[in-house]
Amino acid sequence: MINLDFLTLKAFLTENIDFLIGARIQKIQQPTRRDFIFSLRNNSESRKLYINIHPSIYHIAFMSAENETKRWIKIPKQPPMFCMLLRKYLEGFRILDACVKENERILELHFETLDETGEPRSLCLAIELMGKHSNVILYDRNTMIIIGCAHNVGADKSRYRELKGGLKYIYPPQKTIFKLPEGLKRQFNGLTSEKINYYLQSETFSPAILEDKYTLFAELLENSIRQNSVNEMIDNYYADFQFRINFKNKKDRLCEIVNAKLKKNKNSIAKIETLLAKRSNDEKYKLFGELLTANLFIKADYKQSIELYDYTNNVNVEIELDETKTMNENAQRYFKLYSKFKNTKEKSSEILNNLKMEKDYLENILYSLESAYGISDLEEIECELGQENVKEKQQALSTIHKLNISGFDVYIGKNNRENDYIISKLAKDEDYWFHTKQCAGSHVLLKVNENTPNEAILYECAKLAREYSSAKQPSKVGVIYTKRKYIKKPPSAPLGYVTYKNETEILI
8 A cells, every 4th residue: 555645645735725725614523533524615515525644544535425435434423522622613714725844744724713702813723644643733823832633642652742732833853855755666666867856846647546556647557547636546545445444344343253152152052962962861760760660569668779670671770779768769769850851951952952043143144244345234244243223224224136047036145134034025935945055155035937947047046055155165065945935934033044844955
């Protein structure tokens, strides 16, 4: 990734100076501690000035609606204190002037405002785009006293320059020799000093982007995609990086949550299976009770053990007894043990079935996370996991993937909510349902019309079920299919979980 440099910042200002000077600040928002949105209006036009002071992706641009969505911006209900301060001093006022400090990545916006007594007051908003030192600072231009900063910098963080309300604003220490940023060095590699000087002094730009690079001069970057403006280049370039960073962070966080639940679930399953293995011989307690009851006439009370003949299995069985009890009391003790073990076994089996349902559900969520590619995909999964409360209108299902195969409509769910919707709302009794066997994946629904689907169409749907599953590696995978009327959703089952019968299996 190329970091924003002085030349690009200066080119941005040159391109947008006519709009900035005289623009009124209508609204100030601060989505996070590292980004700001200034809603500006000038010459009957409204724009959103986006400022990002993240150490890796610091930049400034007029943001398009598409890139606002890409940046995943969410405005908090309670604005941060610095945002409230900016609103107090700047909202409703116009930008008097704008400039970039020479050879620095500092954009200054000048304002003529009014103080508490109604007297004119000159303020400056300094937007410093300098890596880990990036900041937004509001100060009085006459006294140079700082009113507030996005990040306060104390003596423990910098011995050259402290930044906080009440201190005097000073510029960063000047470098004795101006050095080209590494990104520009790579762009100008192989050019003569005269040519480099030409580009440095140029005020005519042909902005372009190529993968993880951008340039103000398209001829320096072969096969690049030309942009309509410097602003569009900055906005598109950094919005794409922000999307990738935010997407990865949210995806990793959700995977961590699901994996933690899955690990706990698997541990519980292992414990219950071990318990059931120990309870597998509970039938012998019933046998001991029956044999003791059938042989009460022997009068073997208060003994440590007794050997009796088991007519069912034609063997002698030695039974341990409680020497403090009679044979009848020992028989009742074994019947109680049998009843207790049987009840425990039934309850444990029920819990085990629920845990296995939950395991399938969580594995399907992991598959959905791995195959997610958009913001809405992760937000749906986040809602499903109960990690975020959103309004009902925001919980509406996105458009379910739909295909047409030889005149038949085919629907594919990309997460548990869509899978559940396909089964509950879209499917009719005679429609066909497809899913990979013993493997997480999407529900595939073949809608039946007046015609009957042939084997070739069923095979194509089975291939789709395999493609949209966690078993995409080259290997033979079983895909089962059956009609919707043979599918049942158990009571209290998680989203997307179903049982089925009368299925047919195809090896893909």
